[in-house]
Amino acid sequence: MIGGVEPERSDGAKRAGPIRILGIETSCDETAAAVVENGRTILSNVIASQVELHARYGGVFPEVASRAHIEAIVPTITRAMNEAHVGWSDLDAIAVTRGPGLAGSLLVGVNAAKGLALGRGLPLIGINHLEAHIYSLWLVEGAPEVRFPVLCLIVSGGHTELILMTDHGQYRRLGGTVDDAAGEAFDKVARLLRLGYPGGPAIEQAAQWGNPKAFHFTRARVEGDFNFSFSGLKTAVLREVQRYGPADTGSAERAPTRPSELPVADLAASFQAAVVEALVEKTAAAAEAYQATEIFLAGGVSANKALRAAMSQRAGRPVRYPPLILCTDNAAMVAACGTFRFQAGQRDGWDLDVVANLKLAA
Numbered sequence: 131m132i133g134g135v136e137p138e139r140s141d142g143a144k145r146a147g148p149i150r151i152l153g154i155e156t157s158c159d160e161t162a163a164a165v166v167e168n169g170r171t172i173l174s175n176v177i178a179s180q181v182e183l184h185a186r187y188g189g190v191f192p193e194v195a196s197r198a199h200i201e202a203i204v205p206t207i208t209r210a211m212n213e214a215h216v217g218w219s220d221l222d223a224i225a226v227t228r229g230p231g232l233a234g235s236l237l238v239g240v241n242a243a244k245g246l247a248l249g250r251g252l253p254l255i256g257i258n259h260l261e262a263h264i265y266s267l268w269l270v271e272g273a274p275e276v277r278f279p280v281l282c283l284i285v286s287g288g289h290t291e292l293i294l295m296t297d298h299g300q301y302r303r304l305g306g307t308v309d310d311a312a313g314e315a316f317d318k319v320a321r322l323l324r325l326g327y328p329g330g331p332a333i334e335q336a337a338q339w340g341n342p343k344a345f346h347f348t349r350a351r352v353e354g355d356f357n358f359s360f361s362g363l364k365t366a367v368l369r370e371v372q373r374y375g376p377a378d379t380g381s382a383e384r385a386p387t388r389p390s391e392l393p394v395a396d397l398a399a400s401f402q403a404a405v406v407e408a409l410v411e412k413t414a415a416a417a418e419a420y421q422a423t424e425i426f427l428a429g430g431v432s433a434n435k436a437l438r439a440a441m442s443q444r445a446g447r448p449v450r451y452p453p454l455i456l457c458t459d460n461a462a463m464v465a466a467c468g469t470f471r472f473q474a475g476q477r478d479g480w481d482l483d484v485v486a487n488l489k490l491a492a
């Protein structure tokens with residue numbers, strides 16, 4: 131008996147058959163739960179998005195996010211179990227994101243996972259969200275075996291990290307952003323162009339109609355061969371926007387005027403081209419320098435078609451990226467990562483804590 135609760139199974143019990151892990155993800159603005167078999171097959175993948183809640187703020191509002199996670203966590207996990215057609219005794223462990231992310235949001239997932247693991251007698255495995263993004267590549271159907279080392283570019287709303295993966299669980303950080311994350315830049319520029327939130331898909335869509343060469347945004351010079359900087363780019367777009375006059379907020383009497391005058395599509399296309407070029411150049415150079423067999427793209431920005439196309443063209447080696455549903459935050463990637471961690475023997479205690487700025491590698 132632990133804490134007055136009778137576990138259904140003892141922690142060390144080995145169930146015959148495939149390894150099934152329940153993954154839980156609440157690091158930012160998606161409440162997600164998923165069941166994955168053998169680290170590769172998705173039995174269920176449920177995502178309750180808070181995008182509409184945060185859209186009015188133009189970004190994630192942490193306090194609102196934690197409260198929404200509290201409301202959504204139980205129904206999301208229940209749905210993931212039902213859709214996977216599994217019971218608690220079919221699971222081998224519960225894997226949960228412990229960082230990096232918003233502390234208040236992470237706590238909801240970690241506490242839910244602890245409660246369930248304790249109540250059901252299952253091992254608890256704390257997961258690094260960045261490592262989970264990498265493991266989304268193991269969920270690609272029919273993908274060939276991975277031969278290490280691979281170079282991973284993790285590009286999301288919170289991160290832009292260039293990581294050399296030399297084996298399961300073995301990482302070396304080659305570089306990353308020195309200021310804004312790539313996705314953050316997409317979100318901020320979308321706001322400047324009044325394209326709404328989240329900015330990445332909105333910019334990508336607007337860019338379809340624009341000329342990527344209409345504006346030449348000078349590429350940021352940044353120390354370190356494999357580092358990135360995007361805040362100057364955002365300021366350069368702001369300057370262009372300001373040339374078209376102050377924003378018209380659009381009152382009830384008067385329709386907004388500026389958006390129709392502002393060359394939104396050209397600005398979006400030129401901005402996107404600049405971000406893509408920076409990401410592709412440094413990633414390709416790092417892949418070459420470290421003789422990576424392949425390049426893995428992961429994270430929300432890896433949904434961007436211009437990035438995928440440019441990387442595949444320039445890389446000189448195979449480029450893998452996840453299907454769209456696995457680019458942005460989800461729990462299937464947490465469960466996939468949890469499977470490899472489970473096999474490596476990781477078991478966490480009830481003192482597992484959230485770490486808002488958790489790193490993947492030094």
Ligand code: KG4
Nearest residue numbers: 286287288313329330331430431434458459
């Ligand atoms: O991985 P993710 O869901 O959350 C974090 O861990 O941050 O990434 C969300 C980010 C947002 O900044 C969003 O604007 C960006 O990914 N994003 C995109 C696209 N789809 C999502 N950026 C560029 N192009 C896209 N198609």
Ligand code: ZN
Nearest residue numbers: 286429458459
């Ligand atoms: Zn993420």
